[in-house]
Amino acid sequence: xxxxxxxxxxxxxxxxxxxxxxxASYGYAVIKSINDEADGLFVWQEGTVYPILHKLEKEKLVxxxxxQADTGRRRKYYYITAEGRDALADGAEQWNGFxxxxxxxxxxxxx
Amino acid sequence: xxxQPLDPSIEEKARxxxxxxxxxxxxxxxxxxxxxxxVEDKILGYLRGEISVSGDDALILVREHFGDAAxxxxxFQDVHVTEVAVxxxxxxxxxxxxxxxxxxxxxVALNAVFVFTHLFQANLMWAVWIVFAVLVVATLAPxxxxxxxxxxxxxxxxxxxxxxxxxxxxxxxxxxxFVKVLIPSIGISVDANSNSLPAxxxxxxxxxxxxxxxxLVLIFLQCLSWLWWCDASPRTGRSTLNAAWAWCFSxxxxxxxxxxxxxxxxATDGSMSANWAGPGFGFSMPLLGRFGMLDLIIIAMxxxxxxxxxxxxxxxxxxxxxx
Numbered sequence: 001x002x003x004x005x006x007x008x009x010x011x012x013x014x015x016x017x018x019x020x021x022x023x024a025s026y027g028y029a030v031i032k033s034i035n036d037e038a039d040g041l042f043v044w045q046e047g048t049v050y051p052i053l054h055k056l057e058k059e060k061l062v063x064x065x066x067x068q069a070d071t072g073r074r075r076k077y078y079y080i081t082a083e084g085r086d087a088l089a090d091g092a093e094q095w096n097g098f099x100x101x102x103x104x105x106x107x108x109x110x111x
Numbered sequence: 112x113x114x115q116p117l118d119p120s121i122e123e124k125a126r127x128x129x130x131x132x133x134x135x136x137x138x139x140x141x142x143x144x145x146x147x148x149x150v151e152d153k154i155l156g157y158l159r160g161e162i163s164v165s166g167d168d169a170l171i172l173v174r175e176h177f178g179d180a181a182x183x184x185x186x187f188q189d190v191h192v193t194e195v196a197v198x199x200x201x202x203x204x205x206x207x208x209x210x211x212x213x214x215x216x217x218x219v220a221l222n223a224v225f226v227f228t229h230l231f232q233a234n235l236m237w238a239v240w241i242v243f244a245v246l247v248v249a250t251l252a253p254x255x256x257x258x259x260x261x262x263x264x265x266x267x268x269x270x271x272x273x274x275x276x277x278x279x280x281x282x283x284x285x286x287x288x289f290v291k292v293l294i295p296s297i298g299i300s301v302d303a304n305s306n307s308l309p310a311x312x313x314x315x316x317x318x319x320x321x322x323x324x325x326x327l328v329l330i331f332l333q334c335l336s337w338l339w340w341c342d343a344s345p346r347t348g349r350s351t352l353n354a355a356w357a358w359c360f361s362x363x364x365x366x367x368x369x370x371x372x373x374x375x376x377x378a379t380d381g382s383m384s385a386n387w388a389g390p391g392f393g394f395s396m397p398l399l400g401r402f403g404m405l406d407l408i409i410i411a412m413x414x415x416x417x418x419x420x421x422x423x424x425x426x427x428x429x430x431x432x433x434x
Contacts, residue, residue: 027145028152043167046153047132050146071152076145 217249
């Protein structure tokens with residue numbers, strides 16, 4: 001089942017922040033790690049992830065730096081900032097809240 | 112990991128792909144370099160077999176290798192010229208029937224409203240709004256009909272105009288064009304009672320300007336609906352142009368036929384001769400005014416250009432010619 005676009009759109013920022021919280025990385029590697037984790041749950045239009053990375057950078061939730069990747073090629077690495085970790089924690093808490101509410105209502109007597 | 116560079120020709124194409132994304136002069140080189148990194152990793156991932164190919168990926172590859180659908184359609188049409196022409200003529204005939212039918216119903220409705228203006232002497236503002244509504248609906252109703260037919264086609268059913276014989280289609284068109292001659296009570300044209308309509312309905316400059324621009328917009332939209340209907344997917348520049356000509360011709364010619372017929376009279380030697388000295392070929396409807404052949408051609412060509420631009424047909428035509 002392919003989740004709707006709004007759901008993917010709303011979760012993209014948090015997923016990226018979560019991936020970067022694990023380890024600093026560049027666009028392709030971030031997308032690859034999230035795709036591996038998603039295991040077919042959704043498929044991103046990969047090019048659209050880069051504008052989101054740039055937006056996160058503008059909001060100072062991540063910072064970027066050009067450096068050598070394991071492959072020896074120059075890649076733009078993104079590092080999550082302290083503000084980014086706070087935003088990730090807040091966002092994850094909100095998602096959990098919604099998740100619990102929906103699960104509870106859908107699983108209730110009239111669900 | 113393998114640090115082999117990309118093949119130069121592939122690298123050039125990948126860089127060209129990224130170069131299409133221009134954001135701001137100062138940022139472009141950095142953004143394009145970052146995106147190129149992504150494309151490069153992706154290509155290498157495929158080449159090394161690190162990325163498995165999904166059904167969607169395979170479809171994209173097949174589509175790329177298959178070629179542009181519009182170009183293939185065009186090549187098929189060059190082979191099956193007769194079948195394409197027959198199919199297109201059937202579409203034109205169906206469109207003409209829809210438009211003539213809607214125009215006729217619109218004229219009858221307008222006459223009915225004008226008859227009411229003679230029955231009531233009050234200041235009938237509602238009649239003005241009904242007149243405008245009838246004009247809009249009668250002019251644009253074919254679009255709704257075309258959408259319905261298109262759904263029938265997409266559902267895999269053969270619509271009536273593919274089943275009807277050409278003679279039946281022709282007789283129906285002529286019947287709709289001549290119905291006012293054949294049934295005189297439909298052909299009676301009633302003028303509105305000027306005493307019962309608001310004074311502003313007649314003669315003000317603003318209203319004249321509104322009517323002029325309004326009728327242009329309506330006819331333009333009607334032409335667009337014809338183009339959309341006659342130009343089956345995928346769109347090509349050629350079929351758009353043909354549809355535009357067909358719209359001009361059917362409107363100018365079909366709606367002129369009854370006038371030409373009525374102008375025939377017996378000459379002194381007993382033969383039939385045309386003494387018609389009318390204003391020429393054209394389409395006319397009460398209050399929408401009269402459109403001559405030149406007006407229709409200009410409207411159709413502008414509509415065709417706008418339509419082709421909006422559907423990418425101009426680009427396809429250019430690409431097609433470059434092959």
